[in-house]
Amino acid sequence: MLLVVQVLAALAGLLHVYIFVMESVRFADPKVHQGTFKTDPADLEAVKPWAYNQGWYNLFLAIGALLGAVLVRTEPAVGWTLVVSSCGSMLLAALVLVARDRSMASSALKQGLFPLLALVFAVTQL
Template sequence: MSTAAQVLAIFIAVVLVGVFVMEAILYRHPKLYPLFLTKREDLDAVRMWTVNMGWYNLSTAAALVIGVILAANGHESAGGALVTFTAAQHTCMAVVLVVSERRLWLNALMEGIPAAVLLILML
């Protein structure tokens, strides 16, 4: 795994930890309503979605970090496979996000572009 791929994977992991905090912990904060297309009256209804997605993003961040650690410690194929799968998964999820809700196109770009670049670096 190239140094560029490792750095990008760790960068994406750090961003995903931030997204976890926003989705699973701070989703009720009014400044986040536009990001998630939510309203105050909808917060109880979307709680399960936001908390679930937050933990999904945290586990994805962990997969990226573990992949880089594995690759850096002599387990190149296992680490590379983990990082490649995770990059492909997030690239796909960005497409699903914009197809399912076009107003989230910027969120999809922020998720998809780094993941697609990482996927290209891994292939």
């Protein structure tokens, strides 16, 4: 079961690296800001700094989940701390997203599913 936690935490981390790229690197692309994030082109310049900053938050969470997945076997205290705190933060962010706007349920499910599953399987290991 530990391998399942590692894989799920790594998948959560990789997804959040992708979100970082979308928010901080590719946000000006109309396919991203209009298609993915539903941002009106007229609002792009106002929203871009927020998206950029949010992307970095997601990258830092991704790094925590990925490092935790790697370290959980060799440095269990550090690895578990990183997995639980990173995946917990990812899951809570997804819940906040859907709590604020029910139309974001699909996005919240995409961003929160791997962290949720990682935490569920982690409970069986702790």
